[in-house]
Amino acid sequence: MEPNSPTQVTTPTQWGTKAWHLLSQVRTQSPLIQCITNFVSMDLMANTLLSAGASPAMLHSVEEIHDFTPHADALCINIGTLSPAWLPAMKAAAAVCSDKGKPWVLDPVAVSASGFRMKACLELLELRPTVIRGNGSEIIALSFASSDKPTKGADSIHESTDAVEAAKLLAQKSGAIVAVSGATDIVTDGNQVVGAHNGVALMQKITATGCSVTALVAAFVAVDKSHALDAAVSALAVFGVAGELGMKMAKGPGSLRMHLIDALHGLDEATLLSHVNITSLS
Numbered sequence: 001m002e003p004n005s006p007t008q009v010t011t012p013t014q015w016g017t018k019a020w021h022l023l024s025q026v027r028t029q030s031p032l033i034q035c036i037t038n039f040v041s042m043d044l045m046a047n048t049l050l051s052a053g054a055s056p057a058m059l060h061s062v063e064e065i066h067d068f069t070p071h072a073d074a075l076c077i078n079i080g081t082l083s084p085a086w087l088p089a090m091k092a093a094a095a096v097c098s099d100k101g102k103p104w105v106l107d108p109v110a111v112s113a114s115g116f117r118m119k120a121c122l123e124l125l126e127l128r129p130t131v132i133r134g135n136g137s138e139i140i141a142l143s144f145a146s147s148d149k150p151t152k153g154a155d156s157i158h159e160s161t162d163a164v165e166a167a168k169l170l171a172q173k174s175g176a177i178v179a180v181s182g183a184t185d186i187v188t189d190g191n192q193v194v195g196a197h198n199g200v201a202l203m204q205k206i207t208a209t210g211c212s213v214t215a216l217v218a219a220f221v222a223v224d225k226s227h228a229l230d231a232a233v234s235a236l237a238v239f240g241v242a243g244e245l246g247m248k249m250a251k252g253p254g255s256l257r258m259h260l261i262d263a264l265h266g267l268d269e270a271t272l273l274s275h276v277n278i279t280s281l282s
């Protein structure tokens with residue numbers, strides 16, 4: 001696999017400007033994002049993409065990959081409710097992207113829950129995802145290809161900061177940018193490590209916020225595919241800022257879900273620049 005390319009050090013102010021630029025590009029270009037995702041996440045993921053200005057398409061039939069996937073600007077694959085029937089479509093779509101140099105993003109939901117899930121993820125890794133985004137437990141399990149000790153399932157029992165070395169190893173082994181969500185979202189190319197400190201803890205109490213931010217990463221990578229690390233960091237920070245703004249109006253997880261989507265849709269430059277909190281961790 002090709003080595004990851006070095007990325008220049010970016011100051012906090014430059015990160016804010018970069019995140020705004022990429023969000024603006026998503027809004028003006030409205031990239032088409034194909035999502036092959038779990039049943040739980042379909043609604044929130046599609047609404048997250050729409051609020052950010054992208055165009056979601058939740059197409060997962062293997063019969064449609066040949067016609068449709070070449071027209072997508074990026075692909076998001078999520079194994080959350082995986083069954084054998086879905087895997088051929090996931091592999092076919094990932095192969096189209098890999099062949100055409102189109103970005104695609106993998107979300108290894110609950111990868112340690114079973115040998116079946118782990119094997120599927122390892123086969124998908126062979127198709128060279130541009131970015132892998134998971135929670136701490138998922139990234140640790142995938143990095144060590146370990147399903148010996150099933151964790152809680154879709155939720156993490158690790159902090160994202162517990163997964164830094166595992167994330168770097170996975171990035172080095174796979175050639176992908178690896179993003180770990182949590183109180184601090186961590187993104188690495190196997191060498192450089194960047195932290196996005198935005199978000200609120202209550203986002204963990206809304207199912208599929210992680211799945212949705214993975215799709216947002218796909219939208220950001222779609223508009224800047226040669227800088228996948230920057231795009232992933234920016235998407236995670238933007239989603240976190242939307243969570244912080246939404247929290248000002250929310251009374252609990254149900255209303256946070258609604259206000260987060262509203263905040264993402266209405267996010268302006270000054271608000272984003274004053275909230276983005278991204279630092280280098282390496």
Ligand SMILES: Nc1ncnc2c1ncn2[C@@H]1O[C@H](COP(=O)(O)OP(=O)(O)OP(=O)(O)O)[C@@H](O)[C@H]1O
Nearest residue numbers: 135181182183199200201203204207208209210211
């Ligand atoms: N303690 C926290 N403080 C701030 N933000 C958080 C915290 N925990 C998670 N988040 C944010 O919540 C979102 C979802 O992250 P999480 O780690 O819960 O994903 P996940 O476990 O894959 O979720 P799911 O599988 O339900 O989609 C991310 O945007 C992340 O930054």
Ligand SMILES: Cc1ncsc1CCO
Nearest residue numbers: 038040080081109154208
């Ligand atoms: C709860 C849950 N179970 C399988 S997928 C999913 C959505 C969050 O990943």
Ligand SMILES: [Mg+2]
Nearest residue numbers: 109135210211
């Ligand atoms: Mg998840």
